[in-house]
Amino acid sequence: MVQRRxxxxxxxxxxxxxxxxxxxERAFARxxxxxxxxxxxxxxxxxxxxxxxxxxxxxxxxxxxRKLDTFRPGEPLKPWLLRLATNVCINALKKRRPVAxxxxxxxxxxxxxxxxxxxxxxxxAAKGETAELLEQAIAQLPDDYRLIITLRHVExxxxxxxxxxxxxxxxxxxxxxxxxxxxLRRMLSPILGDER
Amino acid sequence: xxxCEGVRELAQACLEGEAxxxxxxxxxxxxxxxxxxxxxxxxxxxxxxxxAEPAIPPVRPRLAAGVLARxxxxxxxxxxxxxxxxxxxxxxxxxxxxxxxxxxxxQELSAAADSAPSLDAWTAAWGSVxxxxxxxxxxxxxxxxxxxxxxxxxxxxxxxxxxQGFLVYRWRAPASLDGGDQARVTQ
Numbered sequence: 001m002v003q004r005r006x007x008x009x010x011x012x013x014x015x016x017x018x019x020x021x022x023x024x025e026r027a028f029a030r031x032x033x034x035x036x037x038x039x040x041x042x043x044x045x046x047x048x049x050x051x052x053x054x055x056x057x058x059x060x061x062x063x064x065x066r067k068l069d070t071f072r073p074g075e076p077l078k079p080w081l082l083r084l085a086t087n088v089c090i091n092a093l094k095k096r097r098p099v100a101x102x103x104x105x106x107x108x109x110x111x112x113x114x115x116x117x118x119x120x121x122x123x124x125a126a127k128g129e130t131a132e133l134l135e136q137a138i139a140q141l142p143d144d145y146r147l148i149i150t151l152r153h154v155e156x157x158x159x160x161x162x163x164x165x166x167x168x169x170x171x172x173x174x175x176x177x178x179x180x181x182x183x184l185r186r187m188l189s190p191i192l193g194d195e196r
Numbered sequence: 197x198x199x200c201e202g203v204r205e206l207a208q209a210c211l212e213g214e215a216x217x218x219x220x221x222x223x224x225x226x227x228x229x230x231x232x233x234x235x236x237x238x239x240x241x242x243x244x245x246x247x248a249e250p251a252i253p254p255v256r257p258r259l260a261a262g263v264l265a266r267x268x269x270x271x272x273x274x275x276x277x278x279x280x281x282x283x284x285x286x287x288x289x290x291x292x293x294x295x296x297x298x299x300x301x302x303q304e305l306s307a308a309a310d311s312a313p314s315l316d317a318w319t320a321a322w323g324s325v326x327x328x329x330x331x332x333x334x335x336x337x338x339x340x341x342x343x344x345x346x347x348x349x350x351x352x353x354x355x356x357x358x359x360q361g362f363l364v365y366r367w368r369a370p371a372s373l374d375g376g377d378q379a380r381v382t383q
Contacts, residue, residue, distance in 0.1 A: 025264060025267065025268070028264070028267065029260060029264055032260045032263050032264070033260055036255050036259055036260060036263075037255050040252075040255045040259070041250070041252050044252050044253065045252070050253050054255075054256065054259055054262070057255075057259060057263070058259070058262050058263050058266055061263040061266075061267075062263065062266045062267060062270060065267050065270070066270070129251075130242075130246050131246060131249055131250065131251035132251050134243075134246045134247065134250070134251070135250065135251045135252075149247070150250075153244075153247040153248060153250070154250050154252070178204075178205060178208055181208060181240075181243065181247075182204060184243055184247075185236075185239055185240060185243050188243065188246075189239060192239040192242045192243055192246075193235070193238065193239055193242065
């Protein structure tokens, strides 16, 4: 069902890309309307600042407009756009955070970890609903993990698509996704019902 | 059989529909005998459900309008650069023509160029230039020797090509997010 919807959207997107390449701004507006939510979600998860996320979303689409001629017809547009979004967001984070927050290794050497242990889950539980608590927990994850969780669970991309976007081996993507979810489970275990 | 350590990975794979039937059976077998792992898998199930309903704020309706405003602003800037490029190209061509006519005059054309340029003189000059161009195609080094201003013209043309290349690069270069001249529309 989701795949069929994506295929239909992909065909529409290909026609819109062709029209936009010819300078048709209305066609580009349709592309923006179709994918702004997906791009915004990435930007928001990387910044947790709605205004900054909107700025980044605009930046992503501006670059998309300029680079449309590098898009290969026949390929799905969404991963191409999300690759742009990922690059724009990571670069923006580097600019805004020239001195990285204190990080320590996670013991397995493939990702950074905030020095903070994250919010105390029982403290979080008192503050609001599960979704809000989940967002606060995700905000505590390293950038890589936040991104990968969003690409998988919000954008519903396949492992292969995520590996293509992040330019990482498939195995690395699977391992990072596993670790990210495991951390979330541990952070949220008091409200999710498992103390292990 | 799997031990408790293998449950986490297998549980995630099952919840994503990535596990095989045999793997699912092994997990079920373990969970049947291990209440602690059963509870952990239930936690994973709730986590996956929560991940499917993120608390990401909705996109503001005017965001698309902001994007299009920035695209239009970029288009306007591109038009300005195109005009600059065209003017630069015209200038170079004009300069080359002036150099050819009044500057490094080919000896063969000097008689025609001595007097104020008349239509006949221009026609003669043009015919000679065409002839010289044909000769240049055959032997460029010979052309450089015959035409005193040839080297200067070549330098100008190279400079023009470099300028065009720069302008094309400038069109393609993405604007910085922090660029102050962008028509950023925020709501």
